[in-house]
Amino acid sequence: MTARIGFIGLGIMGRPMALNLIKRGHRLAVFARRAEAMVPLTDAGAIACDSPAAVAREADITFTMLSDTPDVEAVILGSGAKAERAVIAGAAPGSIVVDMSTISPAATRAIAERLGAAGVSMLDAPVSGGDVGARDGTLSIMVGGPQAAFLRVKPLFEAMGRNIGHIGAAGAGQVCKACNQIVVGQTIAGVGEALLMAQAAGVDAAKVREALLGGFAASRILELHGQRMLDGDYTPGFKLALYQKDLRLVQEAAHALGLALPGTALVAQLVNALVGHGDGELDAAALHLVQRRLNARGDERA
Amino acid sequence: MTARIGFIGLGIMGRPMALNLIKRGHRLAVFARRAEAMVPLTDAGAIACDSPAAVAREADITFTMLSDTPDVEAVILGSGAKAERAVIAGAAPGSIVVDMSTISPAATRAIAERLGAAGVSMLDAPVSGGDVGARDGTLSIMVGGPQAAFLRVKPLFEAMGRNIGHIGAAGAGQVCKACNQIVVGQTIAGVGEALLMAQAAGVDAAKVREALLGGFAASRILELHGQRMLDGDYTPGFKLALYQKDLRLVQEAAHALGLALPGTALVAQLVNALVGHGDGELDAAALHLVQRRLNARGDERA
Numbered sequence: 075m076t077a078r079i080g081f082i083g084l085g086i087m088g089r090p091m092a093l094n095l096i097k098r099g100h101r102l103a104v105f106a107r108r109a110e111a112m113v114p115l116t117d118a119g120a121i122a123c124d125s126p127a128a129v130a131r132e133a134d135i136t137f138t139m140l141s142d143t144p145d146v147e148a149v150i151l152g153s154g155a156k157a158e159r160a161v162i163a164g165a166a167p168g169s170i171v172v173d174m175s176t177i178s179p180a181a182t183r184a185i186a187e188r189l190g191a192a193g194v195s196m197l198d199a200p201v202s203g204g205d206v207g208a209r210d211g212t213l214s215i216m217v218g219g220p221q222a223a224f225l226r227v228k229p230l231f232e233a234m235g236r237n238i239g240h241i242g243a244a245g246a247g248q249v250c251k252a253c254n255q256i257v258v259g260q261t262i263a264g265v266g267e268a269l270l271m272a273q274a275a276g277v278d279a280a281k282v283r284e285a286l287l288g289g290f291a292a293s294r295i296l297e298l299h300g301q302r303m304l305d306g307d308y309t310p311g312f313k314l315a316l317y318q319k320d321l322r323l324v325q326e327a328a329h330a331l332g333l334a335l336p337g338t339a340l341v342a343q344l345v346n347a348l349v350g351h352g353d354g355e356l357d358a359a360a361l362h363l364v365q366r367r368l369n370a371r372g373d374e375r376a
Numbered sequence: 377m378t379a380r381i382g383f384i385g386l387g388i389m390g391r392p393m394a395l396n397l398i399k400r401g402h403r404l405a406v407f408a409r410r411a412e413a414m415v416p417l418t419d420a421g422a423i424a425c426d427s428p429a430a431v432a433r434e435a436d437i438t439f440t441m442l443s444d445t446p447d448v449e450a451v452i453l454g455s456g457a458k459a460e461r462a463v464i465a466g467a468a469p470g471s472i473v474v475d476m477s478t479i480s481p482a483a484t485r486a487i488a489e490r491l492g493a494a495g496v497s498m499l500d501a502p503v504s505g506g507d508v509g510a511r512d513g514t515l516s517i518m519v520g521g522p523q524a525a526f527l528r529v530k531p532l533f534e535a536m537g538r539n540i541g542h543i544g545a546a547g548a549g550q551v552c553k554a555c556n557q558i559v560v561g562q563t564i565a566g567v568g569e570a571l572l573m574a575q576a577a578g579v580d581a582a583k584v585r586e587a588l589l590g591g592f593a594a595s596r597i598l599e600l601h602g603q604r605m606l607d608g609d610y611t612p613g614f615k616l617a618l619y620q621k622d623l624r625l626v627q628e629a630a631h632a633l634g635l636a637l638p639g640t641a642l643v644a645q646l647v648n649a650l651v652g653h654g655d656g657e658l659d660a661a662a663l664h665l666v667q668r669r670l671n672a673r674g675d676e677r678a
Contacts, residue, residue, distance in 0.1 A: 214591035237590030253570035257593040263639040264562030268555035288539030289516035291559040293595030337565040
């Protein structure tokens with residue numbers, strides 16, 4: 075069965091994800107603020123709409139893939155004169171809205187409640203895996219929301235990703251993504267400090283990475299980011315500017331919960347320094363650069 | 377060919393390692409400060425000696441597995457009236473001393489020089505994998521020192537471990553172990569903060585761990601320590617008291633090199649608090665406990 079699908083937000087992530095749905099034979103209605111962003115999709119057979127509401131009217135399942143919390147609130151709920159252009163104005167009772175953006179868990183629960191009152195189910199389904207994962211259809215997808223909606227959307231998730239987990243109720247997908255970013259930051263920091271120690275002590279850091287991969291310190295980050303640090307190749311991958319945003323979301327959630335996360339706080343400070351230094355377009359592995367700057371020697375002195 | 381082997385230090389790590397050498401058919405001369413520690417070894421056929429020097433006289437290759445830097449200096453080099461009881465007083469030119477303790481890289485290089493002046497080669501070969509790895513012969517072994525000595529000792533390492541890496545010159549094994557402990561600490565901290573966030577947000581932390589294992593946040597620590605944190609099972613494994621010692625060595629090395637490792641410093645502070653709280657005998661995964669105490673709720677208030 076091919077579903078009537080909507081897709082809103084066709085940037086570096088949304089575009090390849092929507093294209094993967096089209097490749098599986100699904101009919102897509104799309105919307106993007108910039109009309110030219112829709113061209114690659116309409117070229118592939120998608121129908122261009124003039125508002126999020128119009129997309130939702132054409133769709134049983136409407137996906138959003140946007141930058142941040144206010145964008146998702148505006149597109150799904152709208153406000154004031156623009157309320158009639160929002161998804162909620164077009165979505166029929168019984169339809170499903172699936173937000174794949176990375177945004178606030180608390181805002182997600184509020185949006186899910188508003189949609190629920192209109193008879194519309196919501197899933198939060200943030201991803202990890204970056205634009206490469208989006209293109210290759212190998213994203214990890216962390217899903218919150220009702221089980222019935224999850225089961226209906228699962229075949230579509232499988233067109234976009236490989237590791238698809240239903241974590242819990244509304245907001246649980248966003249919480250899981252926050253947890254992912256907490257782990258990732260401190261693991262990168264640990265790998266970076268270890269390679270710095272090896273180099274400062276005059277030991278071949280590549281051999282240290284290799285030895286550590288065989289033991290208890292092994293991680294995908296040691297494998298992939300460790301190699302990027304050794305090569306000094308910080309082509310993204312996943313950009314520091316986006317990681318800074320995700321860490322802001324983690325810290326906002328921690329603030330709201332009254333939760334102290336000192337390790338995450340330290341990583342966030344290092345990421346702030348990098349973005350301030352103009353490194354926001356580099357891969358998250360470039361966290362190592364601020365560790366190196368902190369320990370600059372001799373001719374590296376500013 | 378069975379080598380004439382010496383083994384000094386028969387504690388929780390040294391005893392099973394020495395037994396694994398005996399099982400491969402090697403002849404062992406042993407010494408331990410506490411005579412009763414030698415009994416399981418002599419029962420298995422080892423020859424008890426009355427000093428480290430006596431062990432070295434019986435051996436082509438002498439292993440040491442001791443607690444800390446001063447112990448290794450005392451056993452291998454000795455000082456004052458005890459100098460004649462030290463390994464260096466008994467080791468023949470052409471023999472090899474293999475220190476498998478975790479100690480200072482700088483002190484290791486100094487010991488290697490002293491032994492070298494006496495015609496004795498030294499390898500530093502600290503391990504990771506804890507007492508379970510020692511018993512099962514599955515330790516990771518990180519080796520520094522001359523290539524020729526490494527090749528001679530390699531078959532013996534293979535009786536004790538599985539991942540055996542020759543990292544570089546004298547001290548490189550200890551530097552690699554320091555790097556291992558740097559990575560391990562921050563990875564545990566990241567996993568612990570993530571599970572804390574999940575629980576505080578009312579999300580099933582076990583499902584979060586499972587989802588994260590499928591993606592970029594995957595690590596052996598998320599797998600093993602993540603599960604220990606969920607179970608609240610902190611049976612060692614690798615004890616916090618020993619980890620505190622290893623972090624002291626890392627920080628001493630960083631001090632000597634003029635190297636700032638802020639992530640490691642934070643982990644070291646958390647470990648200090650745990651050991652001060654009386655948790656030194658728990659597994660290193662218990663780092664999560666101090667994160668929980670910091671965020672204690674309601675009836676957990678002291």
